[in-house]
Amino acid sequence: MTVFADLRLAARRLTRAPGFAVVAIVTLALGLAATTAIFSLLDAVALRPFPYPGADRLAVLAHEVPGVPQAPSWGISKSNYFYYGTNPAIERIGIYTAEDATLTGGDRPEQVPTVLASLSTLDLLGARAQIGRTLGPADVPRTERDHGATVAVLSDPVWRARFGADPHVVGRTVRVDGNPVTVVGVLAPLQTGALPGLPAEGVGLWMPLGLDPREPAHNHHTYSALVRLRPGVTPGAAERALRGMAARLVELFPTAYSRDFIESTGFRPAVTALRTAAVGPVVRVLWLVLGGVALVLAVAAANVANLMLARREAQRRDLAVQTALGATRGRLVREATAEGVVLAGAAAAVALPLAVLAVHVTRALAPAGLPLLDTARVDWRAALVCVAVAAVVAACVGALPASRAVADVGALREGGRGTTAGRSRLTARHALVVGQVALAFVLLAGSGLLLESIRRLRAVEPGFAVDGVLTAGVVMSSPGAVSDARAAAFWRALETRLSALPGVVAAGATDRVPLNGNAGCTTVGVEGRSGDQGCIHTVQVTPGFFRAMGIRVRGTTPDWTDTDRRVAGAVVTDALATRLWPGGDAKGHGITSCESGGCQAHWYSPITGVAVAVRDDGLDRPPPEIVYLPLTAAAADTFPGQVPRALSVILRTTASDPSRYAPALRRVLAELDPGAPLGMVLPMRALVSMSTARVAFTTTLLSVAAGAAVLLAAVGLYGTLAYVVGLRRREIGVRMALGARAAEVRRLVVRQSAGLAAAGVAVGLLGALATTRLLRSLLFEVSPGDPRVLGAGVALLGVVTALASYVPARRATRVDPTDALRAE
Numbered sequence: 001m002t003v004f005a006d007l008r009l010a011a012r013r014l015t016r017a018p019g020f021a022v023v024a025i026v027t028l029a030l031g032l033a034a035t036t037a038i039f040s041l042l043d044a045v046a047l048r049p050f051p052y053p054g055a056d057r058l059a060v061l062a063h064e065v066p067g068v069p070q071a072p073s074w075g076i077s078k079s080n081y082f083y084y085g086t087n088p089a090i091e092r093i094g095i096y097t098a099e100d101a102t103l104t105g106g107d108r109p110e111q112v113p114t115v116l117a118s119l120s121t122l123d124l125l126g127a128r129a130q131i132g133r134t135l136g137p138a139d140v141p142r143t144e145r146d147h148g149a150t151v152a153v154l155s156d157p158v159w160r161a162r163f164g165a166d167p168h169v170v171g172r173t174v175r176v177d178g179n180p181v182t183v184v185g186v187l188a189p190l191q192t193g194a195l196p197g198l199p200a201e202g203v204g205l206w207m208p209l210g211l212d213p214r215e216p217a218h219n220h221h222t223y224s225a226l227v228r229l230r231p232g233v234t235p236g237a238a239e240r241a242l243r244g245m246a247a248r249l250v251e252l253f254p255t256a257y258s259r260d261f262i263e264s265t266g267f268r269p270a271v272t273a274l275r276t277a278a279v280g281p282v283v284r285v286l287w288l289v290l291g292g293v294a295l296v297l298a299v300a301a302a303n304v305a306n307l308m309l310a311r312r313e314a315q316r317r318d319l320a321v322q323t324a325l326g327a328t329r330g331r332l333v334r335e336a337t338a339e340g341v342v343l344a345g346a347a348a349a350v351a352l353p354l355a356v357l358a359v360h361v362t363r364a365l366a367p368a369g370l371p372l373l374d375t376a377r378v379d380w381r382a383a384l385v386c387v388a389v390a391a392v393v394a395a396c397v398g399a400l401p402a403s404r405a406v407a408d409v410g411a412l413r414e415g416g417r418g419t420t421a422g423r424s425r426l427t428a429r430h431a432l433v434v435g436q437v438a439l440a441f442v443l444l445a446g447s448g449l450l451l452e453s454i455r456r457l458r459a460v461e462p463g464f465a466v467d468g469v470l471t472a473g474v475v476m477s478s479p480g481a482v483s484d485a486r487a488a489a490f491w492r493a494l495e496t497r498l499s500a501l502p503g504v505v506a507a508g509a510t511d512r513v514p515l516n517g518n519a520g521c522t523t524v525g526v527e528g529r530s531g532d533q534g535c536i537h538t539v540q541v542t543p544g545f546f547r548a549m550g551i552r553v554r555g556t557t558p559d560w561t562d563t564d565r566r567v568a569g570a571v572v573t574d575a576l577a578t579r580l581w582p583g584g585d586a587k588g589h590g591i592t593s594c595e596s597g598g599c600q601a602h603w604y605s606p607i608t609g610v611a612v613a614v615r616d617d618g619l620d621r622p623p624p625e626i627v628y629l630p631l632t633a634a635a636a637d638t639f640p641g642q643v644p645r646a647l648s649v650i651l652r653t654t655a656s657d658p659s660r661y662a663p664a665l666r667r668v669l670a671e672l673d674p675g676a677p678l679g680m681v682l683p684m685r686a687l688v689s690m691s692t693a694r695v696a697f698t699t700t701l702l703s704v705a706a707g708a709a710v711l712l713a714a715v716g717l718y719g720t721l722a723y724v725v726g727l728r729r730r731e732i733g734v735r736m737a738l739g740a741r742a743a744e745v746r747r748l749v750v751r752q753s754a755g756l757a758a759a760g761v762a763v764g765l766l767g768a769l770a771t772t773r774l775l776r777s778l779l780f781e782v783s784p785g786d787p788r789v790l791g792a793g794v795a796l797l798g799v800v801t802a803l804a805s806y807v808p809a810r811r812a813t814r815v816d817p818t819d820a821l822r823a824e
Contacts, residue, residue: 011342021343024304027715028347028393030708031297033354036378036386038290038701040359044376046283050274051191053126054228059235060196060277061093061225061242067265068535071521074267075197076225079217079253081118084225084269087245089238092228094121098198100646101205102475102677103162104175109677111475112158112204114176116149118211124226125190127206129153132170132185134206139184141210149207151184152176158204159186176205177645178477194278194371197224217253219261227271235271242269265535279371285698288774292446292705295439297393299712302432304343304397337394344394348386352378355386365700367693430756436713437760437797438767443706444793445768446775450699452789453780457692463614463623464514465550466684468505470658471513472665473679475646487643490672491631492560494649495544497668501661503654508545509631509647512537514616515691516648524627526580527590533580537616537626538593540644545628546571546611548650555587555609558630568630569608576625577610586610591627618691620780648679658683695778710800713760718804753805761794768793 014021063074085093096117103112139151249257356378498507521535558568577586588606613623662681772784
């Protein structure tokens with residue numbers, strides 16, 4: 001008989017047992033769907049090639065500065081771009097920086113993610129225009145002192161959403177930050193979410209970056225760099241070559257670098273493969289989750305194997321008849337294997353649409369900023385993986401029942417009563433249940449550790465108000481044409497008007513909202529001490545910031561009178577005050593910013609206040625060292641340049657949902673500056689949630705996997721106990737005939753259940769201790785072997801075991817001794 005005939009026969013047999021077939025198919029389908037869905041996510045993030053020319057040779061060039069714990073990784077400077085680009089290991093180098101710009105030229109002003117990039121950056125990405133052209137050499141500003149770029153290229157999403165896919169948009173003049181800019185083209189769809197330094201939501205405008213090799217070098221490493229390595233050059237080899245070049249920075253650019261700076265910071269180039277730089281943390285998370293769902297699939301397969309063993313047990317008479325009619329062992333093995341193949345094939349067919357749904361749901365649950373996850377889909381690659389895994393499952397599911405079929409034949413030919421065979425089958429089922437419980441415990445331990453981490457993260461005192469606080473980005477219209485005095489007056493008027501709104505406790509503004517991205521750092525000096533005191537977070541704030549954020553300050557904070565007179569002092573955090581003035585008082589000391597050439601002459605004197613323990617970098621990180629600088633004085637004296645034209649506004653309200661103040665904020669902004677766009681409006685509670693989103697996402701996925709594994713383990717335990725009760729029916733009848741009480745019979749079954757669960761937990765505990773260490777980078781104040789979490793897992797499995805034992809134990813007490821003895 002052919003293989004297809006075997007499969008047809010197996011399908012007919014399964015249709016005559018629909019209950020068994022449906023349970024087996026659904027059980028396997030859930031495991032296969034979860035595995036296929038996670039593979040699809042992993043394929044999008046880690047396996048599918050980036051859509052760029054020579055993507056396997058693309059790398060990110062940055063600088064490591066281990067001596068600056070506040071910001072241990074920097075970008076590159078313009079002078080680095082020209083200098084490093086001459087290295088033979090590098091075929092092409094691109095440099096870019098991203099910022100939000102105000103785009104005017106449609107229905108209303110809008111903040112659009114804008115990238116200023118070298119022409120080589122677009123070449124490295126393989127960018128092409130679908131309308132008009134891309135940027136060219138004639139578009140590049142001659143120097144950074146020029147008024148800036150006068151042309152721009154639109155991204156495909158902005159062209160469609162804001163300009164209605166107008167094919168005549170080329171040549172149109174729009175305003176970017178108040179400056180006239182000509183649209184020269186529209187790029188074809190370009191994937192940029194995985195590129196470091198670019199917004200995950202995509203780029204709206206591309207503009208040329210002014211680059212001039214004759215300009216003096218600066219120690220400002222604020223640009224992201226992408227390089228294409230020459231064939232055969234690894235990132236490690238390129239890094240070694242560039243570090244050799246970096247040794248000459250002090251000699252070649254003495255105004256930008258000093259020997260003391262290089263030695264104290266450990267400043268050195270770092271080259272990282274693009275994929276590693278872009279998605280490294282996400283890939284680790286997805287591999288962990290894939291391992292989790294693979295365990296679920298293993299539990300599901302063990303459950304189906306258990307069901308098939310029970311089915312073969314019920315078919316012993318049929319097997320005896322087939323043997324008597326001349327069926328060979330090989331024939332019986334093929335029958336059992338064919339059933340496994342049919343079940344796995346049907347499960348794969350059901351699993352694929354479930355996987356499509358699971359991918360959509362997972363993408364919806366995933367936190368913003370996980371690169372490339374939005375490109376995940378169940379394609380032919382995922383379908384092929386589903387079929388391949390189903391084939392492996394079919395082999396595993398069919399192997400054990402097939403071997404038992406051979407054992408049945410041997411027992412029947414020997415004329416035995418089947419006791420040995422029954423015990424043998426029972427041992428196999430026990431082993432499967434122990435494995436199920438062990439795998440479920442491993443997943444329970446992992447999800448429990450992550451849940452405990454989330455609980456402790458949410459219990460952390462951030463040092464600022466969370467409830468009732470609203471944040472919103474604000475950019476002045478025509479910022480390039482606004483004077484410092486007008487900008488300062490605008491922020492003062494906005495803060496004053498917003499503070500007067502009913503239900504608003506306080507309003508303020510800052511260039512850095514806590515938990516919202518990298519703050520960067522500035523080298524600072526302290527009055528009376530030689531040399532700089534390290535690179536510290538510097539945050540510009542308006543006077544209302546501290547009250548709006550609910551940040552407690554020992555001492556005083558500046559008011560608008562102080563800032564207008566430019567005599568306002570700075571506020572530092574507890575962490576900085578403790579390091580620079582241990583056991584003393586920071587108030588009254590002066591602090592300023594420094595460059596390689598030395599610290600500035602003007603001092604913020606005195607420091608007027610110390611902010612108490614602010615978790616600015618993340619709830620899982622210690623409070624950082626920060627200097628809060630008053631807005632106008634900071635811009636005019638410490639930082640050469642202008643008063644900021646773009647800040648984040650903070651509203652502290654009495655409302656449980658501060659988002660309802662967004663319309664009032666828009667109204668006030670429109671009255672003060674009709675052309676100013678309002679950026680993203682977010683409650684502070686949402687920012688706090690986003691800061692823990694990656695751990696929460698992993699926790700959710702692993703918890704679902706753990707729940708499924710525990711449920712399947714409970715079903716397997718129940719099935720085995722029911723089988724045991726059936727196998728020991730005569731023994732139970734004899735015990736009850738001799739006077740055994742119902743409680744004693746229940747204990748007999750529960751003891752069997754507890755023994756299996758205990759063995760599974762013991763094996764699972766060893767597995768958990770070995771595997772949960774992989775979660776260490778996601779844990780907060782929890783060790784991988786935390787006894788309370790592991791104990792909770794044991795307790796939960798104990799409850800599940802008791803529930804799974806209840807029905808079989810109850811059924812055992814209802815065995816009629818007369819019927820049991822008569823049946824034998």
